[in-house]
Amino acid sequence: MKVNKFLGIFVYPMYAQYEGIKQVFDNIEALGANAICTTPLVAYPSDEGKGQRKPDLHIDGYKRLLSRPIWGKRKIQLEYFPAHDPDLSIFEKSFYKPNLKKAPPEVDREIVNAMITEAKKRGMAVHFMIHPFLPPDIRTEDQPRYIDNSVPKPPQVALTACMNNPNALAYGLALVEDTIKHYPKIDGLFTDWAEYGAYRLEDHFTCFCSHCEQKAIELGFDWNTIKRDMNSLWQWFHSLTPKKLENSLRLLGNPSSFTELLIHYPGCLQFLQFKAETVVGFYRQTRQLMNRMGLNKIELSARGWPPPWNHSSGLDYRALSEICNAVTPKLFTFDYCALPRWYGQTIQGWNPKLKESIILDTLLKWMNLEDDIENRSFVKYNIPGPKEKHPAKFEVYQNRIDEVLDQVESKANCYPHACAYMLDSQWEQMVSLIRNSKVDGMWVTMYGYLSDRKLEIIKKIWQ
Numbered sequence: 001m002k003v004n005k006f007l008g009i010f011v012y013p014m015y016a017q018y019e020g021i022k023q024v025f026d027n028i029e030a031l032g033a034n035a036i037c038t039t040p041l042v043a044y045p046s047d048e049g050k051g052q053r054k055p056d057l058h059i060d061g062y063k064r065l066l067s068r069p070i071w072g073k074r075k076i077q078l079e080y081f082p083a084h085d086p087d088l089s090i091f092e093k094s095f096y097k098p099n100l101k102k103a104p105p106e107v108d109r110e111i112v113n114a115m116i117t118e119a120k121k122r123g124m125a126v127h128f129m130i131h132p133f134l135p136p137d138i139r140t141e142d143q144p145r146y147i148d149n150s151v152p153k154p155p156q157v158a159l160t161a162c163m164n165n166p167n168a169l170a171y172g173l174a175l176v177e178d179t180i181k182h183y184p185k186i187d188g189l190f191t192d193w194a195e196y197g198a199y200r201l202e203d204h205f206t207c208f209c210s211h212c213e214q215k216a217i218e219l220g221f222d223w224n225t226i227k228r229d230m231n232s233l234w235q236w237f238h239s240l241t242p243k244k245l246e247n248s249l250r251l252l253g254n255p256s257s258f259t260e261l262l263i264h265y266p267g268c269l270q271f272l273q274f275k276a277e278t279v280v281g282f283y284r285q286t287r288q289l290m291n292r293m294g295l296n297k298i299e300l301s302a303r304g305w306p307p308p309w310n311h312s313s314g315l316d317y318r319a320l321s322e323i324c325n326a327v328t329p330k331l332f333t334f335d336y337c338a339l340p341r342w343y344g345q346t347i348q349g350w351n352p353k354l355k356e357s358i359i360l361d362t363l364l365k366w367m368n369l370e371d372d373i374e375n376r377s378f379v380k381y382n383i384p385g386p387k388e389k390h391p392a393k394f395e396v397y398q399n400r401i402d403e404v405l406d407q408v409e410s411k412a413n414c415y416p417h418a419c420a421y422m423l424d425s426q427w428e429q430m431v432s433l434i435r436n437s438k439v440d441g442m443w444v445t446m447y448g449y450l451s452d453r454k455l456e457i458i459k460k461i462w463q
């Protein structure tokens, strides 16, 4: 007899709008799901060239398609509208105001509350996901700064604000407050993008804005040492040779060489600690805010980059397990199909003489994304189409799960977050891997990628 494990499904209101609440919940209930996660946003198809593409473009994911059509389409431009009227007084401390766009009259904004009622009726918990650090129309001065003082330029997966920027932080906390004030009956909250970036190699050199400097000094970090050592690393990346890349690989199997580096460049380690304290500090403030509102029962989940990227994004699972009810490392394999190229193109831009194959061979080892591709070149690393195999071997995801479990030490639930955008055969492999690991459960993104066949696979393996 298998032990029951938690199962949660991300399902956005647009599917309840399009397929109907009954159909959506019948499908989810049949999986034996314990919870759904949704957003307080409703959607409506917009004209070509307007709104946002669904599935999101994610820098260059032009081939990405939905498995379940929405308004009859597998890729669509949508506009999003708040499902409630935000309380503007909550946002007074920030320059940023929430999305106030009025939904067209034919859009039923009450669908979000109806989803909450329906989930509860069927014995499922309801979590919300919000984006505290994606304020509308972000200003350049509030973006994270690279060490050379420049800011991320499009295309990016998302244009976020620096978490230590007072304007952004005030907006982020106001968004939490406004959301749970309007939906006090929800059972849990996810804050997406509440971490430093890691989609681009340059992101590992954020953030060096004046607010981060001030915060780091307040926390007792030696900012001059951080800047000196991170600048050495920045220079190293700008002067790479095949020999340097080969030497870097020696570090992977040699803790002594790695320790030697940390002794001589302690600022790099301090920088990672500083980013972790920033992120953990935000989660702590969020928890305290919810408690002050008397909503202690609403659970908080920390969701974001898995190892090794979480060390640089600041998502310190060990510390977060003291504050959050669950940690949710993202195992979004489609991202890891393109990441080697995104990082690799930056390296090649800085070091034009380096061959693509050497850059990719090294990056895959650094990031523990080994695959069977021969003669590696950038064109082979993309966000795949719906019928393309994701190259990395799935054992690498087992390693990441085990690492998080070690860090969390059972102080919080560990629910890896799998994305169903992959081949059916690989989905079967991923669901089995998570089901058979020592984790407490799984979140699945998202209903729109769950074809009937993929729903069957979850049902067969999970129950």
Ligand SMILES: [Zn+2]
Residues within 6 Å of the ligand: 144, 145, 162, 163, 164, 165, 207, 208, 209, 210, 211, 212, 213
């Ligand atoms: Zn900053």
